Amino acid sequence: MTNGKKNGKVTSPWFAIRKDLDARQRLTLSCLSFILPLVAWAFVSYSPFIWHPDVKLHISADRSDVTTVYTAGDHLSKTYFPEFVAAIRSDNLEILASRESGDAESRGSSVRRANLKIMRHISDAAIANDWLTRVEAKEDDLLYGVWRDVAEGKLSGKKVKFSEENLAIINRNWELMSASSPTFSSRDLPEIPLEKLVPQGVSANPVYLPAPHEVVIKGLQDFTFESESDKPSMFDRYKHSLKIVFLGFLLAAVVGVPLGVLCGTFDFFSKLFEPFVDFFRYMPAPAFSTLLVAVFLAHDAPKIALVFVGTFFQLVLVVANTTRQLDRSLLEAAQTLGAKNITLIRRVILPGITPNLYNDMRILLGWAWTWLVIAELIGVKSGLTEFLETQGRWRNFDSVFPIIILIGMSGFVTDQFLSSLRKYLFPWTPDAAEKKHGFIGRFFLWLVDPKAYSTPLNGKAK
Incomplete structure (x- = not known):
């Protein structure tokens, strides 16, 4: 097998038995050894037709028949998610039935507490859509304003888009909330039970294999987060x-x-x-x-x-x-x-x-x-x-x-x-005489001068 030429320079064959590749070839393969696993990870994470056995919640709610609480960001299996959604819809049917029967009127304080909890379920969507910061999302009066603005069409989700079903629920809930009080007050929340938002989510990898961008974002957040004085950064x-x-x-x-x-x-x-x-x-x-x-x-x-x-x-x-x-x-x-x-x-x-x-x-x-x-x-x-x-x-x-x-x-x-x-x-050792650099050395030499760090006629790196 003979050496090829590229731009007038001799290049080593890629598959030669017991012969070294030139510097550029070694650097290329060294980079690919890292890039290929990353590409495979990204392909599995971002191709919707590949695997994705879970649903990552964007909007969640509390079921009345179980004590387990799911919040936005949690992963549910695709086999369980429809059951979860059906349970919330069943709860909403009971809520609507209790409105018609008037059963909730005799327990006004407990209804207001439940309504406050339902009102707070919109906070995760507000954070994801950059309507509120995490600190602001803890303020109930600001969340009350989010309900109003979504119901009036002033806010529309980009990262988390409300389904038509949830938009209808938000509109019906806001009618009750605004009729009770145009501004937030825990004492003025409706004594009529509000409907729960129906869970929404997207197909996702299992929780143990987050997507690459999620790892990068979370890593940056963890390393830039200002820890408390008594805890190490x-x-x-x-x-x-x-x-x-x-x-x-x-x-x-x-x-x-x-x-x-x-x-x-x-x-x-x-x-x-x-x-x-x-x-x-x-x-x-x-x-x-x-x-x-x-x-x-x-x-x-x-x-x-x-x-x-x-x-x-x-x-x-x-x-x-x-x-x-x-x-x-x-x-x-x-x-x-x-x-x-x-x-x-x-x-x-x-x-x-x-x-x-x-x-x-x-x-x-x-x-x-x-x-x-x-x-x-x-x-x-x-x-x-x-x-x-x-x-x-x-x-x-x-x-x-x-x-x-x-x-x-x-x-x-x-x-x-x-x-x-x-x-x-x-410098007296054989590999030093051949001037072979490690991966880091080759990479930095190539960054400084890609043309100078090339392969001369003898096949050795300069």
Whole structure:
């Protein structure tokens, strides 16, 4: 298979066995690896003929025959939604029947309380259509004005459009409300029961798979929300989680790297430590969470210790194996020149394994990230995980996804940044000589100068 030409430049074939693609091709495929899952997610979310087993409520009401309360934003299955709508219509028929019979007149105060509750059901539509802010929607006199303006045709929904059935209900209710009082007063609400708004909604993914735009909007809201003074902001939570990961990994590296080098250099230390380390690494780190809380109390120390335990034992074995892979001829040459053990470790072994050791630490740092969520759950819940666990318990998955994505992106960007630094830290290694950049390095070089960062005749990136 021969190389093709594009704009006078040689391009590598896309499918060549054991041959590297050029820089532009690698960058294109790296971007597609992220874009394709996002496209699939968007396709499932925005194509009405694909899946969508739920109905997301825009307008809700309270059923008289059950205690479960649904509000706007809740998801109902498509099999249950018609039953819910039918139940509200049945309630409205009973309300109309009680009007005709006059049964409600003997219980005026209870009717007014029920009518106040019905009046407030329009608040979610008012917020969605930007008629009121969330704070304003708590003011009953403003909601009273919304009923009036919708009934008089002054307001028409854009994001949430009222069905013809609900518009008729709003008009009939407003006739009773305005006849009782043109302005709001809880004491002047009609003593005749108002009809309930019939639930409306749109087809939606299950609650555990919100649409991409919902995740983005909610993520921005969560990270720009001004928290109360006694509660951490999302950025405070993020900094706390970073501290847990990096401190736990740093402690594991400080202890584990020297021990791994000794095990890989001297068979004495290998046989003394590695059997136990190999045994211990099969034990699940979360099993020690209760013990760690007992030893280090309930705040950050046991969390850092869990990341340490989850990383340390694998780190020792990986470093020991990397040390053993050093070319034995280098050691023999140094010994021929009279180098002693300390000199061998300091002048031959450590410089020889450092490039590969750097790669090991980069990969093991990714391992440390996987322990973050479990670590922050032990003792006093904290950091991003506390928010993640709370929102998940309340099924606010549009708030859960941004945290999951943030954790993944933090680990990925850190890894790619360290990968891009390797060629500058160890310029004598083969991959540095070939001048291959990591994904982040390639992306930024392409942004700065797309033409300059191209593929020359030798197929290597500039």
